[in-house]
Amino acid sequence: MKFSCEKSAFLDAISIASRAVSTKSTIAILEGLRLTATDTLTLSGYDLSMGIRTQVDADVLEPGEIVLSAKLLGDIVRKLPNDVVYVETDDKLLTTIKCGRSVFNLVASASDDFPAMPEVDAACEIPMHEKVLKSMINQTVFAVSDNQAKPIHTGCLFELTDGKLTVVAVDGFRLSIRREMLENAPAEDMKFVVPGTALREIERILHEDGDSVATVCPGEKHILFALGKTTLVCRLIDGEFLNYNAAIPASFEYTVTADTRELITCLERVSLLVSEKLKNPVRITFDGSVMKMTCITAVGKSYDECAINGSVDPLEIGFNSRYLLDALRACSDDTIQLSIKGALNPIVITPTEGEKYTYLVLPVRLKADA
Amino acid sequence: MKFSCEKSAFLDAISIASRAVSTKSTIAILEGLRLTATDTLTLSGYDLSMGIRTQVDADVLEPGEIVLSAKLLGDIVRKLPNDVVYVETDDKLLTTIKCGRSVFNLVASASDDFPAMPEVDAACEIPMHEKVLKSMINQTVFAVSDNQAKPIHTGCLFELTDGKLTVVAVDGFRLSIRREMLENAPAEDMKFVVPGTALREIERILHEDGDSVATVCPGEKHILFALGKTTLVCRLIDGEFLNYNAAIPASFEYTVTADTRELITCLERVSLLVSEKLKNPVRITFDGSVMKMTCITAVGKSYDECAINGSVDPLEIGFNSRYLLDALRACSDDTIQLSIKGALNPIVITPTEGEKYTYLVLPVRLKADA
CATH class of the missing domain: 3.10.150.10 (DNA Polymerase III, subunit A, domain 2)
Incomplete structure (x- = not known):
């Protein structure tokens, strides 16, 4: 096998194909990238659950196929100068990588042991x-x-x-x-x-x-x-x-809107007392046009509030703040809509217009005494 | 204790004093920051081997002293809005931190148990x-x-x-x-x-x-x-x-100069085959006005070369590349001077002019056969 290609294109392809390479496998060949030189160069990684193949513009002088350690190849090519990289393998699989004045000699593995990726019988596109x-x-x-x-x-x-x-x-x-x-x-x-x-x-x-x-x-x-x-x-x-359609409440008691960024900031703050060891829920009290949030853990108590557009009769709901935050951070709009039914019903987060996304978070039952 | 101060100044001080706070101590109070409010506010961290005291511009309404978890205080203040932070502690050490609409209630520790930092009897400055x-x-x-x-x-x-x-x-x-x-x-x-x-x-x-x-x-x-x-x-x-003066050779056989950046890049490249498991030395061969570097490990062989100004008769020296790289990366000049005596003598790295820094790296004995 013998080919040359631009360092940057080679490195990009190595990075992409390496995403499907096992980092800790008992089967050594799964930690490798397969380099296949035909009229073009293809890099493949396959960890038996996911496979990635990617092509590189290369000047192939001699077709062939080898497997090289994905990590080592990535480390080497990353450090090479921005120039043309020459790769050549002899019949004993001794592989030479040259670029500028740098030369690396590595022993490649035969590609015979590299597992075949499944063929996909795609019915449609x-x-x-x-x-x-x-x-x-x-x-x-x-x-x-x-x-x-x-x-x-x-x-x-x-x-x-x-x-x-x-x-x-x-x-x-x-x-x-x-x-x-x-x-x-x-x-x-x-x-x-x-x-x-x-x-x-x-x-x-x-x-x-x-x-x-x-x-x-x-x-x-x-x-x-x-x-x-x-x-x-x-x-x-x-x-x-x-x-999933059955999981979304058919009707709501209240529909309000809020500033996404502000809601996230307030929730992040009150959640500061929550940790791996202290997973207490955040208590959200809707009260008129304010969302009050508190969290009580062994460490202390936090309080914050966020304005909402719309009004809700006093209603207290408990949430795992991580789930609410994950959903809010995924919202791509500055303002979001919150639909609320009751203290034991999920809260639903949607855009103020359209139905691009819908997030539903289940409430956590709160202790009455807190 | 009662004081108020700007969030950003408070956070900076917390970050600095926290550098002397134990992160994993069996003594809980060592994971705390001491807040001392007199006419000014002083934060102290002390892990028994190093102590840091830093002052914050604060408006102290009531003097006092408490200890709060450094990590928790840092997390909270970092998330507060950019506004004035109000801190107040009652006689049961229940501490309230307020900023904007955010309120945190934490139980502080008494400062009596916080270890005293050593007084320094400085003889001179x-x-x-x-x-x-x-x-x-x-x-x-x-x-x-x-x-x-x-x-x-x-x-x-x-x-x-x-x-x-x-x-x-x-x-x-x-x-x-x-x-x-x-x-x-x-x-x-x-x-x-x-x-x-x-x-x-x-x-x-x-x-x-x-x-x-x-x-x-x-x-x-x-x-x-x-x-x-x-x-x-x-x-x-x-x-x-x-x-240390006795460790530096009194005279050298060769004195050459090299481009710092290029030398680092070449050394980094040939060292790619060196790992925690394979700590082989890098073999440097001075040959006329070129420094040739090779490294051979179980993984393969690497080669690179770097031009030098000056000439050295063929001479081979082995080095632990990490030590050479640490020294070269610490050099603040674009060009450095290498002073060489022999294969079993240390190499000395200095600026081309002046004596601002001197780095000495011991050689590694190379196996003759490699």
Whole structure:
């Protein structure tokens, strides 16, 4: 194998493919990146649950395939000067990396032992802007469950109905929903659940700006995300996802709006007394046009208040502040709407207009005496 | 106790005094900051080896003294709005912190149990610019030994001779020396050894810019650093410091100069194959006007080269690259001078002019066969 390519392009590709490389595996080859030189250069990482393939513009003089330690290759290329990198492997797999006056000699592994990534039998393709997919993942994935006892909720539900894509995550304490009308969506309706771990990596690879398009290709057991020069493959999760529509109260007693930033700041402050050891709820008292928040732990007591637009009859609800904060931080608007039913009903956070996102947080039962 | 002060000034003082607070102590009060309100407000942290006192401009309405958890107080004040903070403690030590609409109630500890900081019987005062003291610490302290078996070398030697201050650190593998002529230095000569841990904190507190002056006040057993509104006290280390002048070769075979940045980059690259597990030396071959560097570990082989001004007959020296890199990174000049005697003698790094700093790194014996 023999090729040359620009250092920066090589490094970018190494960084992307390394996201699917095991960092601590008992199988040494899974800590490696596969370099495949044909007419172009492809880097692959695969930790047996998620695989990433990415292409690099390279000048291939001799095709071939080897596996090199992802960490070592990344460390080396990162430190090379900004110049053309020459890589050459002899028939004993002794690999030479040259750039400027720097020379590295490493022993590569044979690619025979590198596990094959699953082929995806994609029945259809869902094209969408990268930035839209990125925000849909970012605004839901935080609510994915980490409870492996119920695997179906360790992923996000993707539901396509009449050209509208809905992404949903739920963990038993809160629910996050993100909706978007897609252009050029396939005609048939469908739904599938993608592991949260893979979605977090996809979110990192996706571009925030520009008009580049990603294609989501769900198969029967696996799914493929085509993100420009990069392809990510992972399994789908089998099972019955929560009937999330039934979880949202049909009607509310009060609907008010609040400044997102101010609400976050106040909640962060009163939550300062909450820690891993002292997980007391934050007590929110709606009183007219003010939201009063208190938290009492063994350390002391905190109090803050936030103005709301609208009025609520005195009503006290307890919350795990982390869940409320996660939802509020995911809101992309300066002002949000809070829909409240009662002290034992979930609170629902939505934009003041439209239905781009819906966050639902379950209340915590408060002790009467506090 | 009752006082008010600006949030930002309060937070700065908390951050500074917290540097001397134990983060993990079995004695709870050592994790606290002492707040002393007299006509002014003083915050103190003391972990029994180092103490920091710092003053805050405050409006004291009622004098008093309490101890509050440093971490909690810092977390709270950091999150408060940029406004005046009101602190009030009742006779049961229930402390109220108010700012804007935020209120925190905490139970403070009595200050009686807070350990008293040692009084320093300073015989003299050494005034110097903060930025000079900062650079003198920064350019030597990295070579301080972490071997507690020889306590004297876990500190930096401060040696004042004829108005010239020399700061020295040594750990058995390398030696760092930094010299500076002081204005207004006391007439008498003196020397003392300050713990490296305290110096690292002092370095962080010292300002890099401006003309503010720090005063170093060595006593018999303790030393006091007066840094503007902040005072740091720590013990001095007793013992016989290395006769460092005798460690520097009196003459050299070769004296060459090199570009500091390029030398660092080359060394960093060849050292990429060195890890915690594979601590092989870097082999440096001086050959005419080129410094060739190689490193061979179980992972592979690396090679790089760096141009030097001057010429050296072929000579091979082995080094622990970390020690060389630490010294080179501490050099404040674009070009440095390397003085070489032989394969078994230390290499000496100095500025091309003057004697502001001297770094000495011992060689590592190389296996003949490699």
